[in-house]
Amino acid sequence: MHQRKQIAVAVAVAISSMSAYAQTADTTTVQSVEVTGSRIKRAAAEGALPVTVVTRAQLEDSGAVTIAEFIRNSTFSSAGQPRPQSGSSAQSFAGANLRGLGSERTLVLVDGRRVAKAPNRGDAADMNSIPMAAVERIEILTDGASAVYGSEAIGGVINIILRKDFDGVYYSVGRTKTNIDGGDREEASAMIGMTGEKGRIIAGMSKTKRDIIFVRDYPWGAAQGASVFANTWYAATSDGEGGFLPVATQGGFRGNAGACNDPGRGFYIPAGQTRCRYDFNLVAADEAATGATSIYARGEYKIGADFNAYVTMSNTNNTSFGRYAPVPDYIEVQANAPGNTSTTPGQRVFLAHRFAAAGNRDTSTDGNLLDMSLGVQGTAGGFDIDAGVRKTKSHLVETGRGFVVKGLATTAINNGVYRTDDPFLNSDTVLKSITTTTGRDSLFQSTEFYASATHDVFSMAGGMSRIYASLEHRKEVYSDLYDSLSEAGEVLGSSGSSAGGSRKVDAASVEWLFPITKTLEANLAARFEKYSDYGNDFSPKASLRWAPTRALTLRASVGRGFRAPTLPDITAKPAFSADDIVDLRHCLADGGFTAAQCASQAFQIQALRISNPNLGSEKSKQFSFGGAFDVNQSFTVKADYWNTEITDVISFVSAQEIVDRDNGDVANPIPNGLSITRDPATGAILKIVAGSTNEGLLKYSGVDVGATFTHKYANAGKFKHDLTWSHAFKSEVNGTENNGTFGSPKNRVSLNNSWGLGMVDVAWNVNAIGKNGDKEDLYVSTYTTHDLQATVSPGFIKGMKLSVGLVNAFNKQPQLVSNTSKPFNYDLYDAYGRQAYFRLEQKF
Template identity: 70%
Template sequence: MHQRTKIAVAVTLAMSAMSAFAQTAEPVSAAPAADSMQKVEVTGSRIKRAAAEGSLPITVVTRAQLEDSGQTTLAEFIRTSTFSTTGQFRPQSGSSAQAWSGANLRGLGSSRTLVLVDGRRVAKAPNVGDAADMNSIPMAAVERIEILTDGASAIYGSEAIGGVINIILRKDFDGVYAMVGKTNPEITGGDREEASVLFGLTGEKGRFIAGASRTSRDIIYVRNYPWGAAKGASSYGNAFYAAADDGAGGTFPNISAAGFRGNAGACTDAERGFYVAANGRCVYDFNLVAADEAATATKSVFARAEYNISPDFTAYLNASNTNNTSFGRFAPVPDSILVNAGSPGNISRTPDQDVYLAHRFAAAGNRDTSTDGNLTDMTVGIKGTVAGFDVDVGARRTVSKIVETGRGFVVKGLATTAINSGAYNIANPFANSEQVLRSITTTTGRDSKFAQSEIYATATHDLFAMAGGTSALYVGAEHRKEVYADIYDSLSEAGEVLGSSGNSASGDRKVDAVSAEWTLPFTKTIEGNLAARYEKYSDYGSDFSPRASVRWAPTRTITLRASVNRGFAAPSLPLITSKPSFSADAVIDERHCLADGGYTAAECVTEPFQINGLRIANPNLTSEKSKQFSFGGAWDVSNALTIKADYWNTEITDVLSFIDAQTLVNRDNGEDSRPVPAGLSVRRAANGTILQVVSGTTNEGILKYSGIDAAATFTHRYATLGRFRHDLQISRMLKAETNGVDFNGDFGQPKQRITLNNSWAVSAMGLSGIDFSYNINVIGKNGKEDEELRVGSYVTHDVQLTYAPSFLKGFKASIGAVNVGGRLPTLVTDDTKPFNYDLFDAYGRQVYFRLEQKF
């Protein structure tokens, strides 16, 4: 049994008290009968039906819940979901995906989480190539979010292993709406602004809605964090060390000890980051200038139109354009430069020997990276009824482009030459002329594109009557073409730019798919569902994904459900199309060492050698495969209280895994019993010397995950107080292991996440138009008891007060605070960031206001 946190106990007791109190509360009105409900398409199925509990676990997030959260972007909201077990990547300075935010359900990865807009897949972000960018979808355009926490490849195809996030856009809106908002975090920096306008009208011949929105967040510098005042000690300051040294500086002290202490550009210039550490080493304070969080801004315009051509046919058009920009700053470039014996630049204490200079090129400026991305999405189609078939035929074109520009980067070859010749003044770097600095620096560039063209046709038809209703069949066909390119500048691609590298990739693929779904209402209480999808890829092969599910409602208040399915995730275009890149890998290999000579047998088992490495896009890649099942149900305890619970189990085989050079060498030697994967290799000479190690990604390994999701909704109202609603969501991970190794509960892998959302529509003391919300968010402890990488449970509280006065029709004002207690993350990390960046943030208390007006 796991030890429950105090907050979990408190939440349980609170919900128990609410259930007991329900008898005295005035219940809300019962939902309308299923037969009177409008049929809609629910995520996980292509067959429209009444919006009641189905055979799959689906969580619906309403527009009101989005607004009550205090979040300004979809990415930020999804990150707070209990289904985002391990958090998700968010915009960060200096990253190759600086402005990107992924969605990561169950901790299975963003490449195994499918993101849809109105049931159609979102194009992948070109700077990652294998997942959608949640920042590309404006929150102002969203009506609701449906989260399917089960495998869905049988309906949607690749990547729907971890689950599906289906974002439903607004369609029915009349009038004009405008909103502005601002958020001020407790920390300096990170301020958020938001604004949107919406226009809509509905008539006999159709409906139209259009809008625009803008959101932004300021950059956050490390120095502004509570811990940012501490100096960041980087050994890359301005110090010589021997060629045989490990860089600790024992043989050759820093140059200030060689007589340069008094020079402004050496180690006494604290304002520029250089200082002498306690060990006498010249070091650099990277916290002085670096930013952890990038500045981001998003501008979107969107429109949807429907026109009733006839009583049987409707034409529709969806169009949107989103522009994402970002700015990030990293500390100046560090590197070790070989300074030759006798060269003018060798001003070390032993100028007659080769030495290394551990140097920070602060005089050349900070590394500044800007990105400018643009996503255009357009869909046209026609839907209607033909001979009893409900049909939908359409075409879609999505193009995502990102241009990245970097400044302040140093070309190693040019810098090495300038230092050795004495043209670059080591003793006083800031005395170097602009001409000298420009001669060793470069502007980096990266152009990325992901274009997706799609045509689709679907048909649904009622087949025959059964005891429980009418059996219906859905069939669909799709053709999709994906074109991908991620091109780095030639110097970065060649590895000549310090602090910047990249491996260009480009290619395209065609995907053809057919799918079918069949509902079988055996009785009034039992309904079965069969679904299957076949996809053929032009570059690696094909996949078939079947699913069977059943829903049983033994009483009017209890619904039980179960499903079993198979899924897949196709290898991404970056994995298949990346250009080969050379790498100088360090490996320990006794055979190579002994053949090289000069070492004893004992030394050869510990001495690393640099070998010729080549990293490739493995031509033998195929898709990951999954086996999944789930079961659970919902119980309407009363009109006021509903409880849901589901168990899920996922096993992924043929996992796409990167195999490094050392692992390949170990396998080649038999130290690792697993074979060298097809497409990868270790080439040796006759005497055992390694000529080349070809590393890359292969299909290998098994992942096993399982867990339980539980939820409860309690609504009650009182004539003298108002209406109350409480939504409790708990996600508990039971198993997480790779190749039989358990990592459930490890650092960054919390077993449990909880949210409790409370709202109160006030009607006390004659007041009206006042709404109050209070949310509790819990991230469970993670990290083993006996390990340093361990953090305790993390609890934050959000509040919001909204006022819509009756004397100002259509006006609403909101004020609130996210993380009202100002909780900061525990400073424990296994990365360059000081805390787990995917799970937590360091904004502290975030006070916001929002003004809305509808005409």
């Protein structure tokens, strides 16, 4: 709240400094602008790099309420992108993922400056932290750009340009109703802008909210979940390593009937069976409830004949709530313990138990992103100068309730204090004695100083050669702290390894524009970055633009990029884990199994997962070529081929992979810092140290095709059609081709149609996600949805606009095909069904 008061005071001061308000826009000159991918300003036109510009009108026609929703539905999100989901370790996170290269390889900017990383991820920006109401346009660069922006810009760049030129007062309200129960959404925003002789200011606020969706409310949610973690006794195998057998196979079976005859609470015995089951679909949620409240302001003030000062401030509060089914686990009960009520007295047993009486696992997050910058822009001595300081602070607190401490629960069950015959008869005191409230406190903070200058160097046949140079200094501070019980692995259904550290980054970049002729233009760029914790990186790039005619523009680029190891990669604390492995030597040392049986016998071993302070950066090489052709004044086509190769990929090497490398089943050696320790006499595994290293090779390539056709008629209005098609040629990971496999469709297509006549505008958008998967295994056919919107701007109320629409008008549902606990591919599809919405906007 204090941060918001600071912003409000600053807005009031800026407003009071302006004594006259009059629009001074000059519409007769061509404005030079900075286009994503280059720091040198020029007249807006087709450039040497493939940049897609999404206008404010296109954002509004899409029916999306958040930037994350819009980007997720673009053809460039070939593999979808992460979105808020109940119960995940990053429940509130919504990331961008261009080309399927990962959120950690997609750079997100606001007005050309990088957005702070989400502290519960530490490697990517949360798209939900940027209010869509404040956005003027979005520029999507589908080419590597480390030479201009530095780390992470391997898959591409999403540059979100905020509103700056606005005069008047504006507000909007809207609501969306989904076809299923849950997922409904609300939105509201307001903005004020003023322009005067000495400067201008814009300020606003926005609020969005989306409801939780429970599995039981999906069309398929009525089917009972059938978890064996209910209330069933199992006998331990002789080796004690796991693989528990039902007591029924040993002469008699008894589920705890009192707890298994309560379907209203999720416990039941399926027809024709005797084993207890739990219906997790009854209480679990798939999509988390989310909410965001933002305030933002930008002011500019003339401080001299050639200089302006500017200040920008925004504060976004993001919240989420998710619900997971109650905690399940195997609890070991000793042979003669009072709590051993199985039908095999005197035998050590295990109870596959669901702690439903202790409540559901509910997780809430409360995050806050504060972003402030202060700078000056102007001209001095022939140099265009921009210098300033920027501070971002992203802080998130996560709270979990209904979690069970395994040690306390095991003791309570063994000594008979916790009743297993009907757990709902346990007193509140007993239940509280085995549960805990979990906590996580995460922070990502950045302080940045920057200065740049652009200068005309010499005249060439095509115009003036210009050079841009900049210096930047950035300090990042990161911490991710879990409660001590979760970090120690004592909490069922909750775990995490705390991490924290800081780094300094110094960068120098240069860009040089060469207008060789009136039709041929070359651009050279390079950036050097020095990191205080791991080393240096240098990224060069060259691009070429040739326009042999007014109608045709050809372009090409080649360059190198990098992704620095993240602070979580190199600072996470060691964490113990119990990993399952298959290993012949360990199996034979254990005894009781033949060599043939050992080929598939899994053992649980002690592993230590560590961060790697010796990690280096990932390296990339990319090139692209393509162009744009104006067939006539009404019809334009574009096509761009892209190719990206990434080496030294930061990859996690698991315990099983270390075993396989130790046995020679995999040719790669065990990386430095990781290890396996065996008993020298028997070969039994004593300990494995697993973690990340730099190895692996990614190869991706594809083509983006676009076409725009406009036509108008005196009595029939104006029509516009925009077609975009993204096709992947290659998605290769370490020699394995994933293109077209489940979750990696080869094609995404979008066709946006609009028609306007008088005060009425209509939009019809068609979105298609190509088939993906193997028909013999996981397979999803082509998925097509239609969005409709009608907008009326009644002349009798000046400045009013009313929009009504249907997202997914024909109620298309995703195919229930998945390789995770979710019933469908959560990154690519949603299950909202038809979404009817309205939006009322008013400008004064």
